[in-house]
Amino acid sequence: MEPDHIWQQIEGLLQHASQSVTLIAPFIKKPVFEAAVAAVPTSVERINCVTRWTPAEVAAGVSDPEIIELAESDERVRVSLCPALHAKIYVADDRCLIGSANLTGKATGRVSNANFELLLEAATAHPEVQRVLAQVEAAATDGTPHLAALVRKQAELLRVDANTTQAEAVGDLAPLWYPATRRPENLYVFYSGRATFAAAVEAGILQDLASLNMPAGLGEGDFNAAVRTRLHGILELKVLRTGESLSNLELESAIAERSGVSDALARRRTENIAAWLQHFDQYYTEVGAWKLRQGRELA
Numbered sequence: 001m002e003p004d005h006i007w008q009q010i011e012g013l014l015q016h017a018s019q020s021v022t023l024i025a026p027f028i029k030k031p032v033f034e035a036a037v038a039a040v041p042t043s044v045e046r047i048n049c050v051t052r053w054t055p056a057e058v059a060a061g062v063s064d065p066e067i068i069e070l071a072e073s074d075e076r077v078r079v080s081l082c083p084a085l086h087a088k089i090y091v092a093d094d095r096c097l098i099g100s101a102n103l104t105g106k107a108t109g110r111v112s113n114a115n116f117e118l119l120l121e122a123a124t125a126h127p128e129v130q131r132v133l134a135q136v137e138a139a140a141t142d143g144t145p146h147l148a149a150l151v152r153k154q155a156e157l158l159r160v161d162a163n164t165t166q167a168e169a170v171g172d173l174a175p176l177w178y179p180a181t182r183r184p185e186n187l188y189v190f191y192s193g194r195a196t197f198a199a200a201v202e203a204g205i206l207q208d209l210a211s212l213n214m215p216a217g218l219g220e221g222d223f224n225a226a227v228r229t230r231l232h233g234i235l236e237l238k239v240l241r242t243g244e245s246l247s248n249l250e251l252e253s254a255i256a257e258r259s260g261v262s263d264a265l266a267r268r269r270t271e272n273i274a275a276w277l278q279h280f281d282q283y284y285t286e287v288g289a290w291k292l293r294q295g296r297e298l299a
Contacts, residue, residue, distance in 0.1 A: 010101075010108065052216075068145055
């Protein structure tokens with residue numbers, strides 16, 4: 001079998017398209033995407049691409065948000081984002097390829113040391129193919145230059161070493177994470193491109209988004225849920241999950257002891273955590289030497 005057998009399958013499918021093309025893969029590298037688009041006959045008016053972008057995966061080098069540049073230069077191309085995507089499906093009219101291969105050099109065999117991959121041809125009308133296509137279409141949101149640039153900036157902050165394995169890179173890169181942004185209400189409006197802030201404020205937001213490894217394209221509800229999950233993973237807040245309260249002094253002391261920071265920094269981190277819990281979850285603080293309590297404050 002030729003080392004680029006997978007690529008030959010994809011290219012052959014795309015070259016015979018006459019009406020529509022859809023490329024669905026979690027990981028897409030720009031050079032392979034360019035080659036795939038070039039293989040599609042110019043008579044095809046729409047090339048839909050669905051992928052996902054997370055800071056850790058981009059930092060690990062397995063995906064390029066810069067594929068959005070093709071959507072800007074070729075009016076046939078549309079890039080959509082589906083954070084939960086894992087399927088790999090390549091559709092040309094009534095035929096498609098399904099299997100394990102992403103649109104990357106190693107998956108398609110366009111570079112040396114290729115992966116062992118599998119793609120099988122199926123009818124686009126197959127019920128299972130239609131089921132997944134419908135799921136993806138319902139969940140996908142538009143990829144934009146803003147989101148592409150935002151993910152790239154976060155990826156650069158993560159500074160994943162070139163020798164880091166993919167499994168390490170997409171894991172929990174910041175287990176000792178505490179919120180840096182003091183105004184959590186700024187996160188989603190910046191993430192979604194609805195607002196910009198001063199450079200110092202944006203630096204803190206970017207650091208938090210990178211540490212959270214927030215995938216691009218989430219709606220506000222899913223975004224808030226993802227942040228809540230990560231907040232609840234902060235070890236010092238374990239007591240809150242049992243329904244107990246937690247005083248600011250107790251939290252400051254626990255943070256200082258665990259992370260070895262100054263009292264002033266521990267106090268700042270405590271204030272930030274309290275603000276995030278109030279914004280993203282149902283917690284409130286008492287006045288003075290305050291405590292965090294679950295629920296809403298009584299009027």
